[in-house]
Amino acid sequence: MSQESSHRVVVIVDENSNPFELGCATEIFGLSRPEIGRDLYDFRLCSPEPDTLMRDGFFTLTGVADLQATDHADTLIVPNRPDIDTPRRPAVLDTIRRAHARGTRLVGFCSGAFTLAEAGVLDGRRATAHWQWAENFRTRFPDVQLEPDVLFVDDGDILTAAGSAAALDLGLHIVRRDHGAEIASAVSRRLVFAAHRDGGQRQFVERPVPDLPDESLAPVIAWAQERLDTPLTVAGLAAQAAVSPATLHRRFQAQLGTTPLAWLTAERITLARRLIELGETRLDVVARRTGLGTTANLRALMRRETGLNPSAYRRRFGPRPTPAPAE
Template sequence: MIVDEGTNPFEVGVATELFGLPRPELGLPRPLYEVTLCAPAPEIRMNHGFFTLTGASGLDAVDRADTLVVPGRPDNVVPRAPAVLDAIRHAHARGARVMSLCTGTFALAEAGLLDGRRAATHWRWADSFRRLHPKVLLEPDVLFVDEGDILTAAGSAAALDLGLYVWRRDHGAEIANHVSRRLVFAAHRDGGQRQFVERPVPDVRDESLAPLLAWAQERLGEPLTVADLAARARVSPATLHRRFRAQLGTTPLAWLTGERVALACRLIERGEERLDVVAARSGLGTAANLRARLRRATGLSPSAYRRRFGAGGGEALVS
């Protein structure tokens, strides 16, 4: 992870919490990630000079990285240090995965990595980003963008979404869920940034969806519908839809489908080989629907997912 002059310490902390901490709860013989902080100078003043970071490695540490994390900073119109941009370019050129957090997208664009590619950055800086980098295909209404070798998160909190997505992509849904539980953060959150745009907050009674979500997660194998969720919440389907959009940035049906796919992934990872059983227990109904939903969510067939993440290795799933 590159720490540059003025870097936002929150995103440094998020990346450290995601990838740099020991996780004995996983019961693994070794850490799945090792994190090295590197910087272009021995002392780096963080955002607004709140504190000075010392003890980081030099930028030559980037040459050993499989993934390079680039946090953001608020002074996005000030050019990055040439050595930092060179390090980003060299890492990408030799095949490292590059991941920016919040306005770290500016650094990737300045390094020339994003021309003609999709990217996300904080909504507050979207207009400025477009003026500075018109060749980048900015997506202002998503939490993060995965372009394969380059991933960009839309904001500081969206860095958590992207980080858990990387855990899920690298090591499967079961391990990603362990990490999300330790963070006390949703393992998967659909939706865009419009929910974060500043607006007056009315004084209303608590309308948290948390109790409803917990209730539904215990019944994913049942034939739950959006109407069932609305009835449980004692609201109309339209009101439920508005609450899901406001609180989760997605629709009730999309959330329910995402939870069912995540449960199917966990069942496959735990060794369930019968595709029809996985489909039934996860609430996806049929093996055909499971195949389609899993491929859409992960890019893998059920058998390929099991070969990659399953406890039993390479056996094929059977219908």
């Protein structure tokens, strides 16, 4: 039987809200996790009205709590909808402001960034929104540091995702931040979704990816992932792909929105996190098995990518000590 989590995630659903993002939140934060052995979150829905008509009148949501359900939220997911020009309800905006003042973590999926900006909690903060609304957003909210070319932005206690599919990326990022990479990987496997797309990836490729087998990055990526403990270089990856380093660089940028070196470093850090979460305490072993070389390099990159050094990361996400048997 799964254990109930004390971290409460509350989603505000308002008129014309998008069902997809609501489904993403429910899938990631609301489902029971018997494969993990415990529930990760206490999940609630709420709405300012007893009956809420969802986007384009697809269906009506009933039987959820009122806005008082947000009073004890640890994470609050704000409403999003395709109509970005109609002002949000004052009651919803007031609820968001009060939650922010209490220290509640705020999350906006897609046009949810507009909701957060209307509430005034994004001034001077970093955020993202769907690329097609970037100019509208900048015009209306010039005090927000908009980053329109990324999948999501984690600005500490306020997180925003660029679009519908990016809601899954951000949701898994939150699980990873709260519970570690191993748990996030378990959730992503159940979703049959990529475990980790870095928030800094582009929202869309700059041009269509050519539909040619020899253009695919999959073979060279799989080859590299099996050899992270070896001294891989961009030149070596290019040779394996039978292209020049410049061509490989262009393909990584077009298909993954990153460089070969940045991708390789991210893969090594992900492996380091998994090793630490699984109980490896010897930093020299982690550095060697991930190809990061030295413990100093491991520490520097772990801190840059996670905000924690390896020891702090282990305390937060490593295996919990086994309780001593009662005598």
